[in-house]
Amino acid sequence: MVHVPKRPCTTPGCREFSRPGSSKCEMHEAHRRQQVEARRAADPEKARYRRWYKLRIWYARRHDCLKAALFRCATPGCLERATDVDHIKPHRGNWDLFVDRNNLQALCKSCHSRKTAREDGGFGG
Structure with missing residues (x-):
């Protein structure tokens, strides 16, 4: 049986160790899951199409767009x-x-x- 060493939780200031296969301790992992569930419950329609950003077609389009723009921001005056x-x-x-x-x-x-x-009416909107 392979022993996997414990690693510190990646949450700043936390002194606990992460669970195997996670970068967060149990408490912070549970908090993250609660945030995700709250976001899904707040707008179930948005949760449906947020999954599209994990599709292969999105990664291909994203890569093509960045490459075509030579990795330069499209905002005028932004360097x-x-x-x-x-x-x-x-x-x-x-x-x-x-x-x-x-x-x-x-961008x-x-x-x-x-x-x-x-567009969304402010940060966190």
């Missing part, structure tokens, strides 16, 4: 490296808009967060 791919027009569960190459743009993390917050 940061593009790390996120944004839907120009929010898809809101519309599959055709989700996979449309012409509806994608490469840096801060520009993408700012645009998303503006």
Whole structure:
């Protein structure tokens, strides 16, 4: 039987050890699961299409978009490296808009967060 050494929980300030196969201790893993369930319960429609971001087609479109933009942020005047791919027009569960190459743009993390917050009505909206 192989012995897997325990590792510290990745939550800042936590002194507990993580469970095998996880990066968090039992308490923080349970807290993370509660947050996920609360998010799903708050907007079940959004939870349905959030799974699309794990599909192979999304990873391919995302890679193509970043590569086509030469990893440069599409925001005028921004000189940061593009790390996120944004839907120009929010898809809101519309599959055709989700996979449309012409509806994608490469943005840096801060520009993408700012645009998303503006569209959703503020951070955490």
